[in-house]
Amino acid sequence: MKLIVRELQKSFQEKEVLKGVTYTFSSGEITGLLGRNGAGKTTFFNVLYGDLMADGGELFLEENGVEHPLQVEDVGMVFSENYLPEFLTGYEFITFYMDLHAQSDSRSVDDYLDFMEISQEDRHRIIKGYSDGMKSKLSLLCIFISKPKVILLDEPLTAVDVVSSIAIKRFLLALKDNHILILSTHIMALAEDLCDKVVVLDKGILMALDVDKKHEQFEEKVLEALQGGTYET
Numbered sequence: 001m002k003l004i005v006r007e008l009q010k011s012f013q014e015k016e017v018l019k020g021v022t023y024t025f026s027s028g029e030i031t032g033l034l035g036r037n038g039a040g041k042t043t044f045f046n047v048l049y050g051d052l053m054a055d056g057g058e059l060f061l062e063e064n065g066v067e068h069p070l071q072v073e074d075v076g077m078v079f080s081e082n083y084l085p086e087f088l089t090g091y092e093f094i095t096f097y098m099d100l101h102a103q104s105d106s107r108s109v110d111d112y113l114d115f116m117e118i119s120q121e122d123r124h125r126i127i128k129g130y131s132d133g134m135k136s137k138l139s140l141l142c143i144f145i146s147k148p149k150v151i152l153l154d155e156p157l158t159a160v161d162v163v164s165s166i167a168i169k170r171f172l173l174a175l176k177d178n179h180i181l182i183l184s185t186h187i188m189a190l191a192e193d194l195c196d197k198v199v200v201l202d203k204g205i206l207m208a209l210d211v212d213k214k215h216e217q218f219e220e221k222v223l224e225a226l227q228g229g230t231y232e233t
């Protein structure tokens, strides 16, 4: 499966954020998206997710050699800021979410909450009182339940503790064969550790880094690619 992005453009008034992004993302690999603050990573994700309308360009999904326009339901996103119904408990929210997206799932709400290590006590408290890390875990859980074809992760592990992040990394690795996974992060070690490919968004253009992440010059190359400039945010 491939996500084909052609000449994607997006401006806010006179500010050109995406100036013709062209790239093909493939299943079977996790792609790390790096870029300086204000480079346009969230804008790119929001356009893929369908929250923002592009000014130009095309988005296609290729499955079994056949291209079709990317549909809203093909894409799931975990936001850096979590938008969750704060008046529900974690348990109520996941029950509701499973009713919508996973009626024939053999796993129970408790199975999923156990997997994310949300304690029995916490899962029956309202989300409003959750820490940022617990909210991130719930957002990730939604993706794990609905398993959209294209999964966008915007700084997903920033607030998650070390133990949980290991479980989440394992889960992402298990998903990658049948999904397109793009992970935006400022944490170079995470890109190195988890991603198969790294792309850099700089001055409105997306470029693939042509150096292997195991290569000793990997960090140097990333820094070089990010030296493009600073951005007004």
Ligand SMILES: Nc1ncnc2c1ncn2[C@@H]1O[C@H](COP(=O)(O)OP(=O)(O)OP(=O)(O)O)[C@@H](O)[C@H]1O
Pocket (backbone or CB within 6 Å): 012, 015, 017, 035, 036, 037, 038, 039, 040, 041, 042, 043, 044, 231, 232, 233
């Ligand atoms: N809705 C909007 N209206 C006007 N300008 C916007 C809007 N959304 C983003 N921008 C601008 O577009 C540029 C890119 O922002 P974006 O949030 O996509 O960057 P980013 O790479 O995700 O940054 P960061 O790493 O800091 O999260 C910034 O200059 C930002 O101010």
